[in-house]
């Protein structure tokens with residue numbers, strides 16, 4: 001057995017170019033060993049970043065690239081391999097780009113059709129024919145099947161396949177064929193997709209993501225807090241409607257509502273200009289990218305303030321209407337001294353950064369003004385009557401749930417509420433007590449009642465529970481002691497902004513507690529292939545935080561698809577890939593735009609980098625390929641540790 005140093009240096013030499021290119025402590029494993037069982041991809045907290053998300057789906061989080069490497073290894077230059085990858089991701093755009101310079105398109109089609117067929121053969125090789133048939137796009141299904149399944153009875157394969165390909169080109173259908181076979185490859189590299197919450201809010205295109213998910217071949221969704229607040233809004237829960245509009249205004253995304261969903265915001269805009277027209281609304285500046293159009297930004301800030309005040313009023317009403325929610329502390333407007341322009345919280349008085357509240361009557365601060373009333377009535381009708389929004393929310397209801405157990409993995413967006421001592425926290429909902437799994441089941445029953453209950457009280461409680469799930473400290477999807485929205489707008493003192501996380505986040509590395517949670521959901525901690533997969537809390541990878549928790553039993557995979565979080569995470573989202581060899585965690589580099597990905601074809605845009613492979617011990621022990629893999633993993637762990645310790649740096 002070569003000593004560790006020699007092995008380490010060997011590995012270093014053949015990984016050196018990859019590491020240098022990746023320029024971060026990421027090691028790009030050459031191939032992901034695929035075995036018969038399906039490959040599942042887990043993605044969370046996409047937060048409306050539809051371009052990056054679409055790109056990740058097209059490249060299968062790096063799986064398409066790996067397939068191309070498997071097939072063409074070093075028989076194609078990396079430039080040709082990347083060009084083929086881009087053709088698979090963006091066939092139409094790539095062909096248009098090639099046409100500008102290619103003198104012999106017929107030849108180009110022939111070469112690339114052969115290459116695409118080889119890649120799809122490899123991608124299909126791990127499947128049965130019937131499974132491939134199900135994945136075939138409707139056009140050219142028969143021809144593609146003929147080309148990728150080598151039927152033994154054909155003796156002169158070469159000329160037979162050549163004839164098929166030349167016919168496709170001759171009848172002028174090469175482009176459509178390329179598009180069809182590219183979509184087949186993309187479908188084959190991901191058997192099943194899990195979206196573990198937070199499709200909505202902050203990014204520009206959650207509605208575009210929803211359209212894409214609705215046409216995806218196989219997926220399930222675990223709702224995130226931002227998804228549930230949109231569900232509440234669609235069900236007509238007024239506090240949810242106000243939160244949805246406020247967050248859209250905060251990120252300059254009101255066009256999602258107006259253009260994406262056709263929800264008329266004119267009444268709110270007119271009201272905002274009337275009431276706050278000469279108010280600078282300084283606390284309501286745009287978060288994220290600046291809007292060059294000054295007038296639009298000014299209007300946005302006024303609408304942002306108008307809907308925020310409405311939200312605080314309506315939330316105060318909801319808190320009084322639902323005393324069982326235990327949120328009295330969060331009704332804040334009656335704690336303001338409107339003369340002095342201060343608020344008293346926990347016995348301490350704070351100056352408000354903004355004291356202009358023209359629509360608040362200090363004697364009855366939660367009362368909506370007549371105009372506010374009118375605006376909310378129209379918005380309620382607009383949200384509940386919006387066909388596209390209802391269609392998207394009903395998709396979430398049919399394909400989604402609050403949690404899911406799938407292939408021995410437990411998926412939920414946020415947490416399981418715990419007490420300080422790590423035991424399951426008991427929560428009272430409408431005077432019944434729930435905890436752990438029963439809390440999740442009860443909350444989900446209410447969400448569905450909010451949409452479908454005939455009994456009026458059940459329906460109203462169901463709607464209010466969606467708001468509860470959005471911000472209650474006992475909500476498994478929120479998991480913080482308060483949502484400090486008011487304080488973050490109106491108070492300078494940072495200590496009022498803190499949101500203390502539920503003890504779950506302290507126990508996330510504690511095997512005993514994680515084992516008890518797994519048991520609660522019917523999973524055995526000791527078994528190799530059981531894991532908990534969460535999102536919700538951005539993993540601060542940049543500061544060395546690992547998404548792998550509790551010795552590989554828990555994965556927190558919010559890697560910051562959302563641009564607003566990339567400063568903290570240092571990357572642009574994770575995909576967790578689960579195949580029979582275990583879990584592979586890939587990180588995505590920040591994605592500029594579709595145009596640049598097509599133009600530059602650079603790996604960094606399209607390539608996902610492997611961060612870490614958590615291989616199932618049982619499989620590794622029992623197969624010789626597994627043993628080789630185990631050695632490779634051991635080497636890579638040494639390498640990674642050395643690289644992290646800086647020892648490797650001087651060698652690079």
Ligand SMILES: O=P(O)(O)OC[C@H]1O[C@](O)(COP(=O)(O)O)[C@@H](O)[C@@H]1O
Pocket residue numbers: 198225226250287480483484485499536
């Ligand atoms: O980033 P913003 O717009 O300030 O919102 C902050 C709010 O978002 C939350 O983090 C919830 O959103 P996430 O589920 O995306 O974390 C709250 O805890 C917090 O009050």
Ligand SMILES: [Mn+2]
Pocket residue numbers: 197198224225226413477535536537
């Ligand atoms: Mn979340």
